[in-house]
Amino acid sequence: MVQRTAGPDGGAPLRRTPRQARSKARLALLLRAAERILVEEGVEALTTTRVAAEAKVSVGSLYQYLPDRGAIIDALASGYFARLEGVLDDLTRSAADERWDDPVGVLVDTCAGVYRAEHGFRALWFGSGLTERTRAADREHKRRMADGVRRILLALGVARDDERLARACHAAILAADALAQEAFRRTPEGDTDLLDEAKAMLRGYFAEVVARYEQG
Secondary structure: OOOOOEOOOOOOOOOOOOOHHHHHHHHHHHHHHHHHHHHHHHHHHHOOHHHHHHHOOOHHHHHOOOOOHHOOOOHHHHHHHHHHHHHHHHHHHHHHHHOOOHHHHHHHHHHHHHHOOOOOHHHHHOOOOEEEEEEEHHHHHHHHHHHHHHHHHHHOOOOOOOOOHHHHHHHHHHHHHHHHHHHHOOOOOOOOHHHHHHHHHHHHHHEEEEOOOOOO
């Protein structure tokens, strides 16, 4: 039975975690090769043999970290999640200083920009090869994204930190994610009309959330 450890970012499991710079560089090389295949040929082409050939390394080298297709998919998804969460962290740090006129517009436009840039994310998510581990990781990812939205609202000073706020932010992320996925299924650039509808929906919802706190 394959023994796996958590990936470098604490997400997707690997056969073994790279410690040295050289090993980390090799894993990054493998994942870049896997992403090229994913974007150009689809998730079905993500075999260990194909990825090793694309990366110009031996299959044995790949097996040190990524023993099967599921591990490749999990590792790619983990990287995409981490990048999207990093963007949200950046927004959280700037929220209080910049005092946006339209926080929802900033959030939706920024996340849509990540969708546009991450061709591999779209190819993976719209394919049929997601693993149960990746689906579970996505549920946790959405909870972390919801927490990011909660922190932004707190930084903006428009809500109090309680369980109700956390629940509202989670609901908003679930709704926004569904609309964003549909918008990018329609066109690689994202259906702007549908994204505008998402903004209108979220503005109304968060206006109600903020009003609850103003009413005590």
